[in-house]
Structure formats: structure tokens, C-alpha cells
Amino acid sequence: MSHSCFHCGLEVAQHNRVQALIEKSSHDFCCAGCASVCQTIYQSGLGAFYQQQTSSTLPAVDLEYPLEFYDAPAFQQPFLEATNNESEKIITLISDTIHCAACVWLIERAIDALEGVNWTRVNLTNKRIRISWKEGEIQLSSIMQRLADLGYSAMPYEQNIAEKIANKANKAMLYKIGFAAFTMMNLLWISIAIYTGASEGKYHQYFQWLGFALATPTLFYSGFGFLKSAYNGLKNGLMNMDVPISIGALTTYFYSVYVLLGFSTKSEVYFDTVVNFIFVILIGRYLESSAKKSAISASSSLQQLQPKVALVIREGEHAIMPISAIGLGERVLIKPGERIPVDGRVIFGTSEADESLLSGEAYPIVKNLGDEVFAGSVNGQGALEIKVEKILKQSVLGKIVSLVENTQHNKSAIVCSIDKIIPYFVGATLFLAVITFVYWYPQDFDLALLSATSVLIITCPCAFGLATPMSIAVASGAAVKEKMLIKNSDALEVLDKVDWVVFDKTGTLTLGEFEVTHAPSDSADLIQIMASIEKYSQHPLAKAITMQNKRQFLTISDFNSAPGQGISAVINEQTYKIGRLSFVDAQNQVSQAMLEKSEQIERQGSSCIWCASQSEILGFIALSDQIKIDAYETVAQLQMQGKQVSILSGDSQAVTQRVANSLNIKHVIAQALPQDKAEYIKQLQKNHQVLMIGDGVNDAPALVQANTSMAIGSGSDVSVNHADVVLLKSTLAPILTMIKLSKRTNQIIKQNIIFALSYNVLMVPLAMMAKVTPLFAAIVMPISSLIVIGNAARLRKKDKK
Structure with missing residues (x-):
């Protein structure tokens, strides 16, 4: 066994060894991710990459592979999302240098400006960038190069790669924090010596030079991330929050150097101030990153299941x-x-x-x-x-993870408004810092410098920018634990305002597990025909009819579905229709006796499914369904909350009314076609905020029309794709849980926004009044973000009300 990974060179031990065939030769890898990537590289015809690893030529962008690799179809395939448009590609990238709301605005604005890019969505909470572009108009490598030019080197997101990037970034951050802590502790001893009088006389400059020797590597090593980010932003004509931080640090440092070299009559230097607030801001960002990771662990925990x-x-x-x-x-x-x-x-x-x-x-x-x-x-x-x-x-698990992660990329109206404000926030910070300096300069230059620096550091849009997306991300994670998937984050805002709830009947209020309760005595041929056609249907009734067949299924052709009415197909050159009576009996051929019998059965709560050939009505089969156990409690709770409840069903009036009576629901719409359902929702929306809950193909128009919607996860793919929230459980209790979560999320968002605004309204004037030191500003600024994150994390706790 080799002792190093064939791909990345890390140590391979017995406990982490993974073997894979590369061009018919077996090689050792340190993990499955390295093995998979290596196989992809060779399958794409890019095996020369490994011969180039010893080359002294460095790539222009700090990435794991040369840029052209990312344009290879085989390399992109594992990372691309499925789309309806063949010319559109969607991918999620991850960058560990995204750390504030201004970064989000900068990236989205710069990438959206590229020709061929459809849209860009940046997630501040998990540092991911979701991009849609047109194939043939722009290459992924060009997008990644543009991101790198901005200072945000990004790679396609994959769990194991993301973990490596995160671990590497954390290790680098800890090194910088450790170095800054070492110099800060030594500068504190020097400060104590100076304040006790040890620097008087000939030792005065000695201590200042010692401070310079400690502060210089701290600023340009530990603080390099701030400086690089600020430079990249300004180079592209855009500003992020590292701009004011860098200006504050550099101004304080170079003024101290100015005094040290004897160009000023002042004797005070502030090297300790530079080191102290770099250390504190680094600690704050590290804690903030850890808090975010802890708060939004839902999708990561899901990925660990695979x-x-x-x-x-x-x-x-x-x-x-x-x-x-x-x-x-x-x-x-x-x-x-x-x-x-x-x-x-x-x-x-x-x-x-x-x-x-x-x-x-x-x-x-x-x-x-x-x-x-x-x-x-x-x-x-x-x-x-x-x-x-x-x-x-x-896979089912993969789709669930994608739904959770994409929810965090979907921005609500509040987030979009905040994103527009952030750039002006940074500009206002610089403006206020200049005013502060100008005001205090005639009285005391040192005071003016430190006060302006405090303004630059303490003004924090991060708490403001995190207020909403952090709450939505945590709420999405909390929902996942309760088997609810939030596809559209706007649902969290709308659900709290809903005053009318509309239920589909079959499969939503009822179990959707039908059994045949009536069939003609000579029904073997009828059931064989119906089952052979229903085999291709997704309707909940189809399974029960199919299971009733004891014969061989017949071969069918020309299968067609009329949502809300029935289905048709050809068997042995004969066309058959199955569904409601109005669909199969266009010429009114049904006998009075058969009609009366079906009506009698339906009054008892069963559903009648008719079958007809081109020349006659063959008969009907009756099926019955049971109301879900928790439907009674769920409907009662919704009504106690002051919400109106309706049943909107395509089933017969008699069957639908029976379910409505059992659940004490007064508003009943039966025999509704898909377009009828959408129209009913539209009428309600004139005076109400409507929540639609369904599970079938014929519910899709109503789900789209409603203010917000939920789909039962066991239902059709069509309803799931069109709903805002997907309930993985087949029970109805999660509806109440989701409404409670929505209410709590909106409360948390309001609290966070009020706190973020109050913080800036209080602290900025104090800094301008010279009541706040740069060190205090550096301590308070990250604490404000941590408070917002901690408050949002409360959503992970179950509501005990």
C-alpha cells in the first residue's frame, strides 16, 4: 500500500484507505471524494493534470484544478442541477471569503453584469453562490475567473470538497488569530510598561519601535484578508465592509509610523490599537462563522445520511x-x-x-x-x-437536500430590499467617518483619528444583512427536522397572514388508500380493462383498481389523461374511457337503474368510477376511503385560530359533503375541474390570504394560484413541484406546526431588524462623539452579528405552545 493519496498527496492509513481503478491500475486514495474526482479527470481526458503538478507554473486563480477543467462536460455533470431548458445550466459554487451582506451585493451585481449569465443568488449564511447561465454564450471558467478577480475564489459545491475548504479556511484563520493573539499579549505588556513610566527618557523610542515590529507583521499577515478584500472591491469599483475596516487599520498604522519617524510633534503611537482590533475582529468572524454553521446544520445532517x-x-x-x-x-x-x-x-x-x-x-x-x-x-x-x-x-434524498439548500438562495422581498441598502450603508460609513475627523481635527488630531477609526469599525451592516436570511435558514432547518420542506422562503412570511385554508379531499383529508367496496357480479372483464388502463395513472384510485385485477394486464396504446375528469386508452383497436360519469357518458347512454344505484352508493360515502367503450356503458366500480385520524384535530385547530376552512374536490357532491360533515367544514366545492379550483382560489383572494393544500395533478393550478401552498409529499410530482412547502409525512399535523413556525420566524426577523437598526442608531453617534475607542468598537461590532445569529438559532427549539 502506498502511503500518500494519488490525488491530493495526503497520508493514507488503513482506516481511511479507498482504492479505485485508474486506467486499469489500482491506486490508493485518502477518501472517496479524491477517488471520484481523479476518475472524472481521467474520464474527461485530462490526465495530464497529474504530470503538471510538478510544474512551477501557477494557475491565475487559486483553485484545486486548472480553470479549463471546469468547462469539461464530464467534470461539470455531477454538480449541475436539472433544468427544463437544455441551454440553461445551474450550478452551486462555494467561496470561503464571503463574510458580509456587502459581499453578497458585490458578487450578484458583478456576475449578473456578465453577458450570458441569467441570474446569480448568493447565500451569506452558508457562503454559497448559485448561478444560472446560457450554454454557448459564456463558460463556467469565465464566471469563476470573474469571481476570483473580485477576491472570491469559488469551487463547485460538493459536501466532501466543502468540508476540505472549510477545514483549510478554519486552520488558516486559527493561525492568524494565534499570531495576532501573541503580538497583542506582548503589546499589552509594553503598554503596561509605558503607562507605568518605563518609557520615559532614552527608552521611549525603544518601546515604540518594539510596537512597530510587532504590529507590522500582524497587520499584513493576520489582517491581510481584510486588505485583499478591500483592494479587490475598490479595484472593481465596488465597496464591501472590509473597505472601512482596512481604512481604519491602515490610517491608524501609518499615522503611528509617521509619529515614530519623527515627522510629528506628537509622541503617542497606536500600534497596540491596530493589533487589538484586528485580533478582536478575527475572533468575531470566527465565532460568527461557527455560529452560522451550527445554526443551519439541517442540510448538512441530511447529506450525512448518504x-x-x-x-x-x-x-x-x-x-x-x-x-x-x-x-x-x-x-x-x-x-x-x-x-x-x-x-x-x-x-x-x-x-x-x-x-x-x-x-x-x-x-x-x-x-x-x-x-x-x-x-x-x-x-x-x-x-x-x-x-x-x-x-x-x-435520488429522493438528493432532491430533499437540494430543496432545503435552494430555499436559502430564494430571497424574500425583505432580503432584496436590505441588499439594495447595504452599498449605501458602506458609503454612509465612510462619509460619517470623514465628518467625524473633520469635526475633531481642530481640537485634537489624535482624538479625530481614533474617533473616525471607531466610526469605520463600529458601523455594522452585517447584523442588518443577517437578520432575515439567517432566520429563514434556521427555520428551514427546523422544518426539515419535522419532515417539512420549505421550497419558497416567502411562505414563511405569508403563512402568518393566512386567514382561509383550502383542502383537497382525496389523499389530503383522506388517506387516499382506497379499497373496492362494490363491483358488478360479472366484473372480471370490466376490472381487467380498467386495471390495464389505470396502471398508467397516478390517481390515488388507480392503485386500488389495479390491485383488484386477478388476470393478466392487457396491452394498451394512446393513453390520455384529462385531469379532474378521467383517462382513456385503446385496447384491441377499441377506445375505452374511465372516470366520472359526465366524462365517459357524453351521449347519456347510462340506464336509470344503474344511475340510481350509483347515487345510492355515493350517499353512503363511496366514490363511483365509470367505464365505457365507444358503444356502451360497461359499468362502474365503487371505492371507499377513510378520513385521516388527525384531520379532525387539525381542522378544529385552524378554525379555533379564526381561519375559514374549505374542501375543494373533484369528487362527487355526495362523497365530498359526507367528509365535510364529519369534519364540520361548512364551505364545500365538489366536482371541480383543475381550472375550477384555480378560479375558486382566485375569488377567495379578493378578500383573503389563501393557503391551498393538495396532493394530486389536478391540484397544481390551485397550488400555483394560492398566496401560499402545501403539497403532501406522498402525492404526485406535479403537485410537489408547484407547492411552496412539501410535507413529507402523510399526516396533517405538520400544517399547524408550519403555521406556528412561520409566526415565530416573522417575530424573530422583526426582532433582529429592530436590534440591528437600534445598534447602529445608538453606537454610531457615540463613536462620532468620541465616546467609543477603536478597540471597544472592534469588540462590539462582531457581538452584534452574534446576537442576531443567536436569536435566529432559537427557532431550532420546538414551540411548546
Whole structure:
């Protein structure tokens, strides 16, 4: 075994060793991430990269690979998001140099200005940049080069790479903090000596030169990040919060050098002040970064559910492979007790799977031959061999993680307004600092300098900029723990104002698990025809009809769906329609006896599904459904909160009314088509804020029309894609939890904004009045951000009300 990683060169020990085939040769790697990246590099025909590692030529941008690598389709593929437009590409990058709201504004403005870029969204809380661009008009490498020119070197986001970047940045930050702490402690001793009179006489300049020797490397090593960020911003004609900090530090330092060299009659130098506030600001940023990471740990904890490697069966041999290197159709062996690494279908073995972390289902689910299994769930006592059907980002777990992370990129109206204010905030800081200096200069130059420096340091838009996005990020994490996915962050603001709640019936208020309660005595042929067609439908009734069939399924063609009405298909050149009576019986052929019988059955709470050929009505099947246990309590609680509740269903009036009566719901709309549902929501919106909750394809128009919407996660992909919030549990109690979370989030946002404004309104005048020293300003400024983060973190605690 080699002792170093073939990719990154780090030490490889027995506990972290991962082997992979590279051009038919086995190599050792320190982790699955390195193995996966190395395979991608060779598969893209870029293997020469490893021969260039000994070259003295340095890349123009500080990245792990040369820029041209990131334009290779094979290299981009694992990082790109799925889009409906083939010419559009969306990727998430990560940069460890994003640290304030002004950085967000600067990056978005600069990247959006590039031709070919559709939009840019920067997330301050997790330092990620989500970019959409047009393929063929601009390359990813050009975007990354522009970011690097601004001082924000970024790489495609991947969990293991992000961890390496974070660990590297933390280590560098700790080195800088440690060095600044060492010089600060020594300067404190020198200050004590000076203040006790030890510097009088011939030792006076000796102590000052000693201060200069300690402050100079501290400013240009520990404080280099501030200086570089400020320079890059000014070079591009844009300002961030490192500009005033750098001006304050450099002004104080060079004035002290000016005095030290004898160009001033003043005798006081402020090298200790420079070192002290650099140390304190570094500590503040480190604590702020740690607090952010702790507060928004939801998506990271979800990602930890997916194993990094899997046991792949190739040509009868077992090999441990990185997840990203496993292709569709490959076979994976899952041993008892292991976490399932990929989405797939069982091709050998029987076991149970605990899917509670993904779906909220409390009991293990039996997995037999042909059943689906999902990444992140835990295998039971049996061994399973599965065939991979979805790659990492397309898996159920991958989609959940993407939903959580993308929510944090979606900006609410409040955040957008704050982002516009931030640049003016920085400009106002510089303006106020100049006024302060001009005012105090005639009285005392030293006082004017220190007061202006205090203004530059203490004015903090970071707390203001973090007030809303931090609260939304923590709320999203808290929702995930309760099996709720917030897709649109505006839902948190709107849910608190909702006064009318509209429920779909089937699969939402009811279980959606139907059973056939009535069928004609000679129904075998009818059920075979209906089941053969319903097999291709996503409607909740389809499964019950399909399971009722005891014969071989017939071959169908020309399958068509009319949402809210029914489906049709051709069997043996004969067209059949299945659905509501008005859909299948356009010529009014149904007999009176059959009609009366169906009406009698529906009055008892069952739903009748009709089937007709081109020439006659073949009959109907009745199915019944049960109301969800917690529907009674959920509806009652909503009504107690003063909200109006409606049922909006495509089912018959009799069946819908029965459910409404059971739940004490007065407003009932039945036999509604998809467009009818959207129109009903539109009418309510004239006087109300409406929440729509549904699970079917025919609910999608209403979900889009409503002020905010929720979809039951077990429902159709269409409803899930169009809803603002996805409930992974099939129960209704999370609706109440989500409304409570929305109310608490809005309260926290208001508290944070009020605090951020109050802080600046109070502290800036004090600094201008020379009542605040630069050191005190450096201590208070990061504390204000930590208070905002700590207040937002309270959302992680469950509401006990």
C-alpha cells in the first residue's frame, strides 16, 4: 500500500484507505471524494493534470484544478442541477471569503453584469453562490475567473470538497488569530510598561519601535484578508465592509509610523490599537462563522445520511466504489444494518427498510423483489442486491437536500430590499467617518483619528444583512427536522397572514388508500380493462383498481389523461374511457337503474368510477376511503385560530359533503375541474390570504394560484413541484406546526431588524462623539452579528405552545 493519496498527496492509513481503478491500475486514495474526482479527470481526458503538478507554473486563480477543467462536460455533470431548458445550466459554487451582506451585493451585481449569465443568488449564511447561465454564450471558467478577480475564489459545491475548504479556511484563520493573539499579549505588556513610566527618557523610542515590529507583521499577515478584500472591491469599483475596516487599520498604522519617524510633534503611537482590533475582529468572524454553521446544520445532517461509498458487484467481483462513480444499471450489495447508498430496485433478497428519516413512516417497510429502495434509509436484517436507477442528485434524498439548500438562495422581498441598502450603508460609513475627523481635527488630531477609526469599525451592516436570511435558514432547518420542506422562503412570511385554508379531499383529508367496496357480479372483464388502463395513472384510485385485477394486464396504446375528469386508452383497436360519469357518458347512454344505484352508493360515502367503450356503458366500480385520524384535530385547530376552512374536490357532491360533515367544514366545492379550483382560489383572494393544500395533478393550478401552498409529499410530482412547502409525512399535523413556525420566524426577523437598526442608531453617534475607542468598537461590532445569529438559532427549539 502506498502511503500518500494519488490525488491530493495526503497520508493514507488503513482506516481511511479507498482504492479505485485508474486506467486499469489500482491506486490508493485518502477518501472517496479524491477517488471520484481523479476518475472524472481521467474520464474527461485530462490526465495530464497529474504530470503538471510538478510544474512551477501557477494557475491565475487559486483553485484545486486548472480553470479549463471546469468547462469539461464530464467534470461539470455531477454538480449541475436539472433544468427544463437544455441551454440553461445551474450550478452551486462555494467561496470561503464571503463574510458580509456587502459581499453578497458585490458578487450578484458583478456576475449578473456578465453577458450570458441569467441570474446569480448568493447565500451569506452558508457562503454559497448559485448561478444560472446560457450554454454557448459564456463558460463556467469565465464566471469563476470573474469571481476570483473580485477576491472570491469559488469551487463547485460538493459536501466532501466543502468540508476540505472549510477545514483549510478554519486552520488558516486559527493561525492568524494565534499570531495576532501573541503580538497583542506582548503589546499589552509594553503598554503596561509605558503607562507605568518605563518609557520615559532614552527608552521611549525603544518601546515604540518594539510596537512597530510587532504590529507590522500582524497587520499584513493576520489582517491581510481584510486588505485583499478591500483592494479587490475598490479595484472593481465596488465597496464591501472590509473597505472601512482596512481604512481604519491602515490610517491608524501609518499615522503611528509617521509619529515614530519623527515627522510629528506628537509622541503617542497606536500600534497596540491596530493589533487589538484586528485580533478582536478575527475572533468575531470566527465565532460568527461557527455560529452560522451550527445554526443551519439541517442540510448538512441530511447529506450525512448518504454513505460516501458502496459495495459494487462488477463481473462477479465486489469492489468498494465512491457513490459519484457508480453508474445507472450497476448492481450494489447492501449488507444487513447498512445505510442504503443509492436509489434503486431490489433484484435479489428480502429485507425491511427504515425510511423514517425520509418519509416520517414510523415502521420498517418490507422490501421484496422488484421493490424500490431509497438512499439514506437503513437496511434491516436481510442482505439486498439492488440495481441503481438514479444518480446522486436525482435520488429522493438528493432532491430533499437540494430543496432545503435552494430555499436559502430564494430571497424574500425583505432580503432584496436590505441588499439594495447595504452599498449605501458602506458609503454612509465612510462619509460619517470623514465628518467625524473633520469635526475633531481642530481640537485634537489624535482624538479625530481614533474617533473616525471607531466610526469605520463600529458601523455594522452585517447584523442588518443577517437578520432575515439567517432566520429563514434556521427555520428551514427546523422544518426539515419535522419532515417539512420549505421550497419558497416567502411562505414563511405569508403563512402568518393566512386567514382561509383550502383542502383537497382525496389523499389530503383522506388517506387516499382506497379499497373496492362494490363491483358488478360479472366484473372480471370490466376490472381487467380498467386495471390495464389505470396502471398508467397516478390517481390515488388507480392503485386500488389495479390491485383488484386477478388476470393478466392487457396491452394498451394512446393513453390520455384529462385531469379532474378521467383517462382513456385503446385496447384491441377499441377506445375505452374511465372516470366520472359526465366524462365517459357524453351521449347519456347510462340506464336509470344503474344511475340510481350509483347515487345510492355515493350517499353512503363511496366514490363511483365509470367505464365505457365507444358503444356502451360497461359499468362502474365503487371505492371507499377513510378520513385521516388527525384531520379532525387539525381542522378544529385552524378554525379555533379564526381561519375559514374549505374542501375543494373533484369528487362527487355526495362523497365530498359526507367528509365535510364529519369534519364540520361548512364551505364545500365538489366536482371541480383543475381550472375550477384555480378560479375558486382566485375569488377567495379578493378578500383573503389563501393557503391551498393538495396532493394530486389536478391540484397544481390551485397550488400555483394560492398566496401560499402545501403539497403532501406522498402525492404526485406535479403537485410537489408547484407547492411552496412539501410535507413529507402523510399526516396533517405538520400544517399547524408550519403555521406556528412561520409566526415565530416573522417575530424573530422583526426582532433582529429592530436590534440591528437600534445598534447602529445608538453606537454610531457615540463613536462620532468620541465616546467609543477603536478597540471597544472592534469588540462590539462582531457581538452584534452574534446576537442576531443567536436569536435566529432559537427557532431550532420546538414551540411548546
